[in-house]
Amino acid sequence: MKHITIKDIAKELKISISTVSRALTNDKNIRKETKKRVLDTAEKLGYMRNPVAINLKTGRSNTVGVIVPEIDTPFYAQIIEGIQNVLYKKGLKVIIAYSGENPDREKENLLLMESFMVDGIIIGICHKDKNKNEFQRLINKGIPLVFYDRIPTDIDVTKVIADDYVKSFLLTEHLIRKGAKKIAHIMAPEYMQSSYVRWKGYKDSLEKFGIPYDSDLVITCTGMHFKDGIKAAQSLISKKISFDAVYVYTDLIAIGVMKYLQNEGFNIPKDVAIAGFSGTLLSEMVSPPLTTVELPLLQMGKVAAELILEKIKNPEKENQTLILDAEIKLRASTEG
Numbered sequence: 001m002k003h004i005t006i007k008d009i010a011k012e013l014k015i016s017i018s019t020v021s022r023a024l025t026n027d028k029n030i031r032k033e034t035k036k037r038v039l040d041t042a043e044k045l046g047y048m049r050n051p052v053a054i055n056l057k058t059g060r061s062n063t064v065g066v067i068v069p070e071i072d073t074p075f076y077a078q079i080i081e082g083i084q085n086v087l088y089k090k091g092l093k094v095i096i097a098y099s100g101e102n103p104d105r106e107k108e109n110l111l112l113m114e115s116f117m118v119d120g121i122i123i124g125i126c127h128k129d130k131n132k133n134e135f136q137r138l139i140n141k142g143i144p145l146v147f148y149d150r151i152p153t154d155i156d157v158t159k160v161i162a163d164d165y166v167k168s169f170l171l172t173e174h175l176i177r178k179g180a181k182k183i184a185h186i187m188a189p190e191y192m193q194s195s196y197v198r199w200k201g202y203k204d205s206l207e208k209f210g211i212p213y214d215s216d217l218v219i220t221c222t223g224m225h226f227k228d229g230i231k232a233a234q235s236l237i238s239k240k241i242s243f244d245a246v247y248v249y250t251d252l253i254a255i256g257v258m259k260y261l262q263n264e265g266f267n268i269p270k271d272v273a274i275a276g277f278s279g280t281l282l283s284e285m286v287s288p289p290l291t292t293v294e295l296p297l298l299q300m301g302k303v304a305a306e307l308i309l310e311k312i313k314n315p316e317k318e319n320q321t322l323i324l325d326a327e328i329k330l331r332a333s334t335e336g
Contacts, residue, residue, distance in 0.1 A: 229256020
């Protein structure tokens, strides 16, 4: 199928290309009759404006790129909803790309956004260190970046995150006050910055209550999926160390842990209490429902969108970190 251009419209009407161009851009100096003829012919021929050409002319695309590291849970869907709720009202469109927990694909997505000439990029990263040079290159080029939830280390950027340390500390404290004395902790892979922050909250909470930290009760996952929770639970059981609670980096991994322990004959929470972190709908759909830290995902998306709008308006605006409050949701997985 032939792509119709303004040359085709000009040829059909036997007028100049510049006249067609001005009519299509609503130039006030074009007669109404001429403008109507151009628009009618454009519709008849099936003409569609070339956004790339418009971007090159105006220097703006009125689009924002959003990159997500995973799509297995409703987590990022809610963040995207929050982003779109803000940007669509401002007349900006959203281009969404999925990195699949792969830094190389993440870099490809960044290059794609750059080639599309997006006005800014909102990104949750899949590795705290791997693409820092690429982030800095884009920032130096003048492309605004805002990071959410998963953030890079040792680079000055604008970001919106939750109060991971505080909620991790308080969630561990809750388990202790419920009577747990041997609390295992399932961490995310080491390339996740927030994994360390949540582990620190767990460790400091144990220290507050005089419970010795036992590294044998800490398992690091190799990935971020349900199956990784199963593997982590298998590793924990294989150590043949008693434990009465498990606090897990995120809900999806926690559900994997819980299902494996249940299959091994553990009663949740009578034998082992389990708590997660992220608060998606999945935490309410399992049996027993999962105690978790519910992150304000819609708000996180909304704030990230507001920050990118500020950056687009003023690229020299000082970088800032916004920390959102989260809520601990107590459910049957710890409350029996």
